[in-house]
Amino acid sequence: MDIFTNHYTLLIIISLLLGAGVPFGISLSRKNTRAMRARRLLDLEKSLNFKDLGGSLLPSFEVVKHKYHIKQDEDNEIAGELENNINYFLPVLLYVALTSSCFFISLLVFNELYGEDFNTLHQTKNLSRLVFAFTFLGAFLWTLNYLLRRVANYDLSPLSYFRAFYRILLSLVIVGAVYYSGVFHSIEKEEVKPTSAMVQMSPPNPALVTTIMPAVESVSSAEEAVRKTGQATLLIIAIALLVGLFPLAFIDLLVARFPSLALRRVDGDDKRLMKEYPLDMIIGIDPYMKFRLSEFEIEDVQNLATANPIQIFVETPYGLYEVIDWIAQAQLIIAVGSKKTRLLRAINIRTVFDLENIGRDPRLREEIYHILLGELEPVALPDGTRIGKGGLGPPKDVLDDVVMVITDDLYIKRLRQLWSLIEKKLD
Helix, strand or coil: CCCCCHHHHHHHHHHHHHHHHHHHHHHHHHHHHHHHHHHHHHHHHHHHCHHHHHCCCCHHHHHHHHHCCCEECCCCCEECCCCCCHHHHHHHHHHHHHHHHHHHHHHHHHHHHCCCCHHHHHHCCHHHHHHHHHHHHHHHHHHHHHHHHHHHCCCCCHHHHHHHHHHHHHHHHHHHHHHHCCHHHHHHHHHCCCCCCCCCCCCCCHHHHHHHHHHHHHHHHHHHHHHHHHHHHHHHHHHHHHHHHCHHHHHHHHHHHCHHHCCCCCCHHHHHHCCCCEHHHCCCCCHHHHHHHHCCCCCEHHHHHCCCHHHHHHHCCCCHHHHHHHHHHHHHHHHHCHHHHHHHHCCCCCCHHHHHCCCCCHHHHHHHHHHHHCCCCCEECCCCCEECCCCCCCCCCHHHHHHHHHCCCHHHHHHHHHHHHHHHHHC
């Protein structure tokens, strides 16, 4: 078959468009993202006037300003450093070449197998080709999501395309290893176990039953086997897509089949330390907001607690005060844990700043003391006072010392600095 026929030429053109379209779209999106966020950042600088309030700009503000290569001339126009596009040439070329080639092979496979019966696909070599195609599609979707996140975070670099190139190759190598390790063949064998189909009949002639029944059972068993073969084929294709999306997870399949590949083991104490605080714990964050924050790799409460509030404000549609409140809530959760945070919320202490400003009321301090330290084992202080479970109550400075330790982290100090400057502006 001549490769330069209209049919093949069309597939080549589509493959090149799909492979080259992503880097081109990413480049345009990155420039537009920078322009919008730079303007938003300068508007924030004008409205809060940090220089007049604090004598100098906030370090957190300067970090974001430097990230977007912003400087302000006399006309208040944004100017950025020119990017050296030559640095992107080689990684983008490799990425386009790989994705275009894989798209061409995949489209060729889909075109040839269009209308094929999945129940008999395993009898030919087409199953391995289909596994390749769906693995590539899964890997391509992962790289698309990865590159879009790089644009959202404005940290796209030539290394990003090298990593996308590597990720596609990794997925194809892993699926090849899994395929030829016999794991997929094991799936087929499990799904295609012979079954005896009993056909209930009551014909008038017993001799006819003796003659026909074995043939009927044989045909029924064959049909059942073919049906299960088709199900196994679909399962293998689904697994191939997942290998493309999450290749590292399927290394466990190889380790399970070849235990000698296991190099590291997780200790039981290590597992007990594994704990995740989802963003749903933050008051004011709904599932859509959680999804938007995940675009900027803020996946849990710890990520939010240590995030730069000005950067979140610039890169998302959410207000600055709202972002500050979210981060202050997250910092309290990270400091005291979910159980104690729930108890503190019952007495209207939602954020780390609420805890910092508890005042001198003895009853409130007693309540907070028992929330933070009441479950600790009793400890005797040098003056003979016992704190913790069964203690005589909070000594004068113990609660203040605990709060000071909690609020002494750098990311809390950064948020407090911004909080103080805005407070001065409002006053």
